[in-house]
Structures are given as C-alpha cells and as structure tokens.
Amino acid sequence: MVHIGDRPLEQWRALGYGRRETVVCFYCWRGIDAQTGTKVPLLARGRIGGLVRPHFAHPAGTAPPGGHSRETVWHINAKHRLARWAATLSNVTQVRLEQWTEHRDRRADVHVVLDDGARLALEAQRELITDELWQARHRDYAAAHVRDVWFMRPDTRIPHVLFAEGIPAETRRGYAGDWKRFTTWCARTGRRALPATGDTLTEYLTHLKGEDKSPATMDRALASIAVAHAAAELPKPSTVGARRVLKGHETERKKSKDPSRRPRRAAATPPVLHKMVAATDTAAAIGRRDVAVLLLGFALAAHRSELRLLDWSDVAEVEEGLAVEIWRPKVNHEGPLGVPYGSNPATCPVRALRAWRQHLIETGRPPAGPLFLRIDRHGRIAHPMHRNGKPIGDPTGRITGEGIGDAVARAAARADLTAPAGLLPDLAPRWSGHSPRRGFATAGKQAGKDFIETGRHGGWTDGSKSLAAYFDQAGIWDETNPLYGIGL
Numbered sequence: 491m492v493h494i495g496d497r498p499l500e501q502w503r504a505l506g507y508g509r510r511e512t513v514v515c516f517y518c519w520r521g522i523d524a525q526t527g528t529k530v531p532l533l534a535r536g537r538i539g540g541l542v543r544p545h546f547a548h549p550a551g552t553a554p555p556g557g558h559s560r561e562t563v564w565h566i567n568a569k570h571r572l573a574r575w576a577a578t579l580s581n582v583t584q585v586r587l588e589q590w591t592e593h594r595d596r597r598a599d600v601h602v603v604l605d606d607g608a609r610l611a612l613e614a615q616r617e618l619i620t621d622e623l624w625q626a627r628h629r630d631y632a633a634a635h636v637r638d639v640w641f642m643r644p645d646t647r648i649p650h651v652l653f654a655e656g657i658p659a660e661t662r663r664g665y666a667g668d669w670k671r672f673t674t675w676c677a678r679t680g681r682r683a684l685p686a687t688g689d690t691l692t693e694y695l696t697h698l699k700g701e702d703k704s705p706a707t708m709d710r711a712l713a714s715i716a717v718a719h720a721a722a723e724l725p726k727p728s729t730v731g732a733r734r735v736l737k738g739h740e741t742e743r744k745k746s747k748d749p750s751r752r753p754r755r756a757a758a759t760p761p762v763l764h765k766m767v768a769a770t771d772t773a774a775a776i777g778r779r780d781v782a783v784l785l786l787g788f789a790l791a792a793h794r795s796e797l798r799l800l801d802w803s804d805v806a807e808v809e810e811g812l813a814v815e816i817w818r819p820k821v822n823h824e825g826p827l828g829v830p831y832g833s834n835p836a837t838c839p840v841r842a843l844r845a846w847r848q849h850l851i852e853t854g855r856p857p858a859g860p861l862f863l864r865i866d867r868h869g870r871i872a873h874p875m876h877r878n879g880k881p882i883g884d885p886t887g888r889i890t891g892e893g894i895g896d897a898v899a900r901a902a903a904r905a906d907l908t909a910p911a912g913l914l915p916d917l918a919p920r921w922s923g924h925s926p927r928r929g930f931a932t933a934g935k936q937a938g939k940d941f942i943e944t945g946r947h948g949g950w951t952d953g954s955k956s957l958a959a960y961f962d963q964a965g966i967w968d969e970t971n972p973l974y975g976i977g978l
Contacts, residue, residue: 494534494544495570502534507549515548516566523554564643568614569599572641576612581605591634593880596627598636611638633881668714686715688728695735705740712736756907756921757964758898758929759936763788763837766901775849776865780897782846783862785839787894787926789829790816791948794894794923800861802847811840818949827947860888895923931960936968 494502505513511531518524532546548557569587577585581604589601589611598611611631624640631638672694676683681690691712698708712729719726758766766784771777787797796816804815806826813826832838847857855871863872864887872887884890902908902921927948934944941961942952950957965971 494546499534499536499544502546506546507531507533513546515546518554564616565599565614568616568641568643572600572612572614576600576602591630591636593634595630595634595880596636598631598638601636609636611636613638613640615640616643633885635885664710665714665717668711669718672711672715683718685719685724686727688731691715691727691729692731692735695732699735699739705736705743708736708739756902756925756928757932757960758784758788758902758921758925759933760788760837760929762905762907762929763926764834765905765907767836769904769906770901772845775853775869775871778842778846778849779862779865780901782839782842783889783894783897784901784926785832785837785842786814786829787898787923788930789839790814790827791927791930792816793927793949794891796949797894797923798860798862798889798891801859802857802861805843805861807840807844812843816949859886860884862889862894863887864889864893891923898923898925928960931957932964935961935964938968 502513504510508531513532513534515528515530515532518528518530519526521527524530530548530552533549534544535547536544573585573587576582582602583605584601584603586601588597588599590597596611599614600612602610602612604610613627628638673683675681675694675697676686676690679693681693683690694711695708698711703711712732716726716729756762763784767781770781772781783797786792787794790797796818799817800814806813810828811831812829814829815826829839831840835841850857850871853871864883865871866873874881875883899908899921902925908921930948931944941957944950945952945954945957948957
C-alpha cells in the first residue's frame, strides 16, 4: 500500500494508468465498492479544482458510482500518516498496514512492534463508534496481547465508554445497561434520549416507579443519563421533577414495611471472617487464595474492582506488615496503605497473603503479575480458557470481579452464614464482593475509630453519605445510643 506523497508525481505516473499499470486502486482490489481482486490502474494528478493537491484518481468510467466514500478516503490518508509517524520513532522496530491479529479477529489500521516486543494497534476513527463495537474490538485486541491506541478525528463524538476512565467496572456495566433501557423506552414512547428534557426524565422515573424498581436503581439511571450527556458534550437535563418522583418512591417503600424491600447487605466483620476462615480448606489452592481475598479485601476496604487489579508489584512486605499501593478511582490518594499484622494469626491478612504466595512458588509460579488469579473447578491456576477454539478471559489469568464475589459467597456458604432464600426470604442476607468493605466500615464504627480516617483508608470521600449510613447502622447498640445511661 502506497501514498501519493511517498514519491514524486512523475514516478507515480510512470507506474500508473496507460504505462506500467502496477499502481492500482487499493479499495477496488480489497473489494470495497467492487469485487475483491478488481485491478484498476490509477492516474497520478496534481490538482483538484485548481488547487495544488496531489492525489490518485480513477480513469474516466472506472470509478464506482459516486466514488469511494469520504470515510474511506480520509481513513487511508490517516493510516498512512500514522504509519509514517510511527516509523520515525526510535523505539519502533516494525510498522505494517492492515495487519491481522493471530486468530484473524481484528485487522489493525497500523500494526507497530516496539523494541521490547510490545505490539500496538493504531486505529484511526473518523465516525462515531458505539460503546459495544469499541469494547468488542478492545477485547479482541487484548486477547491477542495487542494494545489498541485510538486516534479520533477532532470533531468525532467519542464513545461514552472512553469517558468512563476512573469509574469502576461494575458501575460502567450498570451505566451501560441503564442507558440502553432508557434509549429503548424513549424509542417506544416517541421521546428523545439525547439531549433529553427534564420532563422526559420525570416521565421515565415515573415509569421505573411503576415497575417497582429500587430507589438505588432509579438513582443510577439518572446518573447514567447525566454521564451520557457529559460524554456528548451536552448540558445535563434538569432532574428536579425526577428527584421528586424518586423521593416519593423512597417514602412509599419505607411506609410499606415490606421486608423484601429492605435489602440486607451482609457485612463481613472480624467475627464473621473468623467463621469463614475456619470453614475453609487452606490446603487447597482455591482455599488459600479465597482466604487472602477475604482478609486483604477487608483490610483495604477494597471494592472488588480494586482488589482484582492489584499486582504483586503493588504490595511490599515491610516490618510492620504490608504497604499496598491501591488505585482508588473515586478519590485522590497518594502513597501506600498500611496493613499491619493481625492479632489473630488465623485472620491476619499479612500471613494469609504470604501463604498464597508460598503456594504459588511451590507450584512453580513465581509471584509476579496479578496478585489474585482465577482457579477453575479442577484446581488449575490461571488455566487458559477457550470458546469455539478462540482464547477468552484475561490472558494473564487475573481474577474477575465476579470471581471475588464468588469467593465471598462460597466462604459464607461453607460457614453456614446463608439461609435458603426460598425458605427464609426475609432473613437471608446477601453476601457479595462488597461484604468485606462493608464489614470494615462496621467494625471501624464498633471499635470507635475516627470517621474521617476510616473513610480515607477505605477510599470514601470526606463526608461520604454511604459511609455515614454504615456508621449509623453499626452504632445502634454502642454508647452513642441516647437510651444508655438515662435511667430507664
């Protein structure tokens, strides 16, 4: 593949139409607007409409009706410019245009190999690309161990998902689902989703109330709509009416006294962790890993998305315990978090992580890369996964957020901390990857720890409403209860 600027015009003319005819239209040859393999020799011209602008052109009568699309012409120019730029970099050893990945899942506009062996896919994007399509391409490149780098045309609307940097993965997935449901409702009711009006939001929240959605679900729906407008660089619609609907729904739910409407999110406090650890077989790889997940998750008050992203390089064993560098997407935090040795060896996060590391060493896996790895039902650590002959999952074997949640749920079941939901729906608490984080907040309040310091350790913003709610619920039986000591 060549570009008009690669040689003087006279050289291209000698190779083009009416002469050697070895310079042919790339698009026609690739089957774009023509049958694959069509060879159309090109003319090399120096002007367009009186302006000096060298370009290749079809001879009269050989171009497809209307010519090739603007996107195609822009795209090929962008790819050549990216390729020429990449070739000038000192750490680049190879540059190829239109290079397929190993399993031919994706074809990079420009494929680049760096001197350290890393492979990049440079993608030039002129038009809007949907979140779903971008994510599919990104996943395919990741599975092929290729890092994709996107170059968007300045006036291109960026996919919403690319604005989600700093938003936890679970929240991003929730937003994506909420936005899809909102746009579907708008299409069905003849309303406009982007930009939306305040009246549209009020009507939509009324619709969600009619479906008896939880207040949390309704609140997140409003947040997803706000994120979509911000990504499109549009003003956010008024939420005054929608918030009134939400507030009224919350009030009605509280008045109903329906136990099924009061979520019982379980807190994995230290007494609970003692039971979970005691019921876990730590001779098995999955047992050692699960115990380390539970205890380190509690000690860091980590979201499951934060815990799964930890690498061994983020953890340093020091005299006092562990110094852990953890990425907090919602707060600015500099420096490591300190995790001291526990007073009880069985529930000490430092010893638990040391035991997991020792198991990896004993099985021939040096502690490098992801801190926590997936383990299948056969006990195989980070075993490659395939679907329809193609590799799936994180190629490094990193555990997923769902895997973190499953580890907590398994531990609760082993310790008989769950009840059959069908038999006792009002009593069965919900154990999840969030339980250690909530347990940390609950234990902090019960131990009389400072609200601000507890919040900063756990990554809550100062004055966090969610942390305040945890503290309030944990403090109903401590000395702050005004009924103690008043003489009853």
